Amino acid sequence: MNLLYSEVEEELRASVRALLADHSPAAVTLARIEAPDVHDPALWRTLAADLGTAGLPVPEALGGAGASVRETAVVLEELGRSVAPVPFLGSAVLATTALLAAGDPAVADLADGTRTGSLAVPLSTAPGRPFTPSVRRDPDGTLSGRVTSVADARSADLLVVPAEGGALFVVEPAAGGCTIEPRRSLDLTRPLADVLLDRAPARQLADEPAVLERTLQTGAGLLASEQLGIAEWCLAETVGYLRERRQFNRPVGSFQGLKHRLADLWLQLTGARAAARHAADALAAETVTATALSPDTAIAVAVAQAHCGTVAVRAAEECVQLHGGIGMTWEHPAHLYLKRAKADQLALGTPGHHRSLLAELADLPA
Template identity: 65%
Template sequence: MKEQTKPAEPVRPTAPTAPGTTLDLLYSETEEELRSAVRSLLADRCDAPGVLARIETGRPHDPDLWRTLAAGIGTAGLLVPEKLGGQGASHREAAVVLEELGRAVAPVPYLTSAVLATEILLGCDPAEAEAGALLRELASGRQICVPAVPLTLAPGAPLPPAVRDSGAGALTGTVTSVADAVAADVLLVLADTGLYAVPAASATVTAQVPLDLTRPLATVGLDAAAGTRLADPATARAAIAGALLSGAGLLASEQLGLAEWCLAETVGYVRGRHQFNRPVGSFQALKHRLAQLWLDVASARAAARAAADALATGAADAPLTVAVAQAYCSGVAVRAAEECVQLHGGIGMTWEHPAHLYLKRAKADSLALGTAGHHRALVADFAELPAP
């Protein structure tokens, strides 16, 4: 049995940058300490053989890992104010966590619960008893809350038709492609009369067959399910729109972590693999490919950090910065994973090697919260560039 990782001290926030100041892409000491704690936990409890074994059972989520990550280290409450039981940190710290989760393709509902659901609740009135109580539960890691919206829903795109409220908060409708619904305790449901918190046990959650087996999708069916109203329709839609923006910006950090792992793993492999009495990595063609990939990853790091910093500081150009990050990081993650599989040769195509997990996560992430094409169109709109 592996020795349990000792929970780290609760994360303290990085001082926010005042609006109008220079963009800060560097990692602070606090962020590096957080990275070290999360990486240590994942190395101990979320290695590739373990992830593959959980996938084969059909239940990828690891509740013990989630409890330690969410409550022991305190990452679930990074975006929640201290007065509501959270860490009172910022998107910069959450981005560091997602980088490490991307490096490990960790099967935990961090993006959906600690980012999307948390941002939606913060976009409502957290002073209200229901929303505040749910935020405390999320920040403590005692409950997992997932938005009942398709994972492909993008910032700036029209929200899907709302679930119907047949009266007194009895909700009826179906939502497809809901990420992590199989692990959720509470679902946030957009209805025609507002936003509702619905116990997952009151819904019919039917697992779908996802491309990324570490982030399961499901169809959520509601048949007169009772929900607690958290916000009116206008507030609910604004809250979801804000959460989608934050989610897309922080997803770029997950894609960055994924690409970094693929690059490092591939470089290590071609250094040790020999052909014609020479390391494969000494061949010039492979050197050029890996050098270009290194440049792509370095640029992706700048884009992802810029998005996290813009969200953390509430910058006016945050929507543009997020769109740029997603438009770029999405493609880099896919290229890095493809190169990882290809340059590992035959072993890269096997189930036992984790390269396929990274390729599937990269491909799935390229569709999550808006495709690269959608975000490029947003960049064009922000820059007032006419369509061809």
């Protein structure tokens, strides 16, 4: 186990942070949430193709960078810090993991950033529990059905769709038979949509449910890094504000009660960082084409999600409250982080679900 950031990871972090600071500052993100399409295609091309972050865990033979999900976790941390409106979770994490686990060559198109993908399951779908797909396979091999609340589906060039029986299929919306209906989501920077399939042409990707389970576990483990980034931004922004805001002719941050609240939050964030890094390191040790994770990795993922989701929401709530009146305004970005934190807390399994899963994995019955 290695929880420290390597020199390469720190260099990657610096590059991603500089890019997001230049192209996705808070003012730009606040403006984009009012646009019909929240995703920023120019930022995504630079992030995915120019920096090569879309294919970090993909082997070089398949057009990727040949790195690991540790580097992917670093990118997610920075995306959590900026709540940038890009389809990284849906495409570079969920869809890419499914294609890799199934050994499908289409992963090369996602790895080089020329196309984007999405996993066509409700974002709240959790690993470790039976999943009943709402899509059926027609006698002619096409797919029909409706999938609700799919993340990053609006910008996807291909969809990885689970169907009845546990098989996975690849559907290209441009081929017809597929309608994407936008939904109003809590997190304005990560749009959700309903996917309607009506005899949509499909190509079978895998015939076993284990590929979907591996994808959901990997997504949950890496989502913890995004939650860590959210918490880090909220704490840093709050500390900076309380140093400048003055009441009774002294900085608000000098009040003992607020110091205690921030110190408590810092301790929770430190634990969240350890849990998220442990999950990323454990996932990086797994073979990218394996369809099942080791028990130790599954435990690391459950621990990270059980802890990081709660810490991110707590940090965002403190950020809004301790900013006072300005923190409640639409013009301040604090509400974006609170909504992202709450949406992430529900995504890929709630903390309560992962605590229950952890009890089973660690053989601790209720």
